[in-house]
Amino acid sequence: MIRYLSIPLLAVSLSACVSTPSPEPAAPSQSSVSAPTSANAEQAARQFVKVVQTVEPVAEAECRARTTDLNCDFNIVVDDRPGQAPNAFQTLDKNGRPVLAFNIPLIATVRNADELAFVMGHEAAHHIQEHLARQQVNATAGALIFGGLAAITGGGEQIVQTAQQVGATVGARGYSKDFELEADRLGTVISHKAGYDPVRGAAFFTRIPDPGNTFLGTHPPNALRINTVRKTAAKL
Numbered sequence: 082m083i084r085y086l087s088i089p090l091l092a093v094s095l096s097a098c099v100s101t102p103s104p105e106p107a108a109p110s111q112s113s114v115s116a117p118t119s120a121n122a123e124q125a126a127r128q129f130v131k132v133v134q135t136v137e138p139v140a141e142a143e144c145r146a147r148t149t150d151l152n153c154d155f156n157i158v159v160d161d162r163p164g165q166a167p168n169a170f171q172t173l174d175k176n177g178r179p180v181l182a183f184n185i186p187l188i189a190t191v192r193n194a195d196e197l198a199f200v201m202g203h204e205a206a207h208h209i210q211e212h213l214a215r216q217q218v219n220a221t222a223g224a225l226i227f228g229g230l231a232a233i234t235g236g237g238e239q240i241v242q243t244a245q246q247v248g249a250t251v252g253a254r255g256y257s258k259d260f261e262l263e264a265d266r267l268g269t270v271i272s273h274k275a276g277y278d279p280v281r282g283a284a285f286f287t288r289i290p291d292p293g294n295t296f297l298g299t300h301p302p303n304a305l306r307i308n309t310v311r312k313t314a315a316k317l
């Protein structure tokens with residue numbers, strides 16, 4: 082597995098929300114993903130920080146508008162465990178604060194800010210729609226994170242935290258197909274309100290392995306997800 086950024090790496094175990102097993106062949110019209118140079122890595126990190134700064138306040142406002150008594154203070158973290166496929170997930174820390182985690186391969190392989198914003202909106206939506214509480218699941222604990230990306234913003238306030246810093250227990254789990262589509266709909270609204278193009282963002286699905294309509298698959302077929310985003314965006 083390629084290491085996209087040269088940073089200290091820490092180990093652990095965990096699973097997925099935007100499960101993207103292995104790099105897929107690129108869409109025919111696009112060039113394939115190659116190992117980013119350090120300049121690309123820096124650009125990816127800057128893009129990530131920018132998307133965090135723009136999407137987080139919108140997600141928080143949407144959370145407060147749609148819920149009562151729910152902790153809407155999102156903590157966005159980076160999962161730097163090595164050897165992972167691109168992945169993002171939502172969980173709660175031990176104090177009940179919502180955590181949105183993105184790993185480095187995902188940050189490095191999204192094609193544009195719209196894709197990253199859409200994934201971020203989707204993960205925030207899982208929390209706002211209380212999918213964890215609505216789905217009885219066992220937590221898979223443990224992810225260790227790094228805070229180095231925050232320094233790239235130039236010494237301002239640290240917007241990207243580590244799980245260790247906040248004492249978070251970070252776990253991930255798969256949701257049902259219905260919850261995934263629900264999160265895609267609200268994720269479309271959030272990324273649109275944050276100024277991004279959710280339809281362009283959903284193009285991310287065209288490059289990840291399609292779970293198809295398998296009986297036990299936890300994720301909906303990619304075409305269904307894209308269609309859901311298009312329909313939702315058309316009403317905005």
Ligand SMILES: [Zn+2]
Pocket residue numbers: 098099203204207256261264
């Ligand atoms: Zn999801």
